[in-house]
Amino acid sequence: MEIKLTLNGRSLTASIGADTLLIDLVRDHGCYSVKRGCETANCGLCTVLLDGTPVLSCSVLAARVAGRHVQTLEGLQEEAADFVGFIADQGAEQCGFCNPGFVMNTIALLRENHDPTDDEIRAYLAGNLCRCSGYEGQLRGIRAYLDSRKEARA
Template sequence: MNISFWLNGVNCHEEVEPDTLLIDLLRKKGCLSVKRGCETANCGLCTVLMDDRAVLSCSTLAARIEGKKIVTLEGMQREAKEFGSFIANEGAEQCGFCNPGFIMNVFAMLKEIKEPTEEQIKEYLAGNLCRCSGFVSQTSAILKFLKYKKAQEEA
């Protein structure tokens, strides 16, 4: 089956099998930030944005992205670098394996909730598995990033 979609701002056309998973298509197209973790839709490592909403690419058929806008971390380098500095400053990166999916979820959350509370942040990110940190430093990084962005908007 032939599908058309936008990947990180580029219009793409691909021939896929009906059972092709989105994660496999994205990795084939060079989006290596999209990682395989649990393959059971439980860890969040494969998170991408589909029309600005977080989806787990390990449990999404590629056929579902027809006409959609897909964004991976490769398509958000400037934003990821800005937010990544907050993660690093809080010591939240540890091994870094979960960071791409985590960052994608944070940006999806910020598109949905303009000023999330700490409780909303924890709830929104509950589907991200991080074995290194326990999320205290990630939550702190998000809160400091939000404060920084708010100060930028007010300036």
């Protein structure tokens, strides 16, 4: 079957099987930030934005994204560059494997809520599995980024 979609701002026509998962489609088109982890929609490593909403690409059939907009970290480098340094400064990317999923969810959170509380940040990032850092580094990094934005506006 053939589908048309927008991937990272570019029109794409892809030939897929009926059982092709979105994770396989985006990786086949060079989006290697989308990682295969648990394959059971539990770890967040495969997070992409589908029409601006974070989804787990390991649990979405590629056929369901026909006519829609899919964004991966490759298409959001400028937006991500603003805050990934803050996460790194907190030692929250020890191995870095979970980082793309955290970044994708943080982008979605900050688009939706420009000044989230710590509890709102934790709730938004709850679906991301990190075995190295215990999540507090990511929270501190996001909080430091938000605080720096407030200072810049003042």
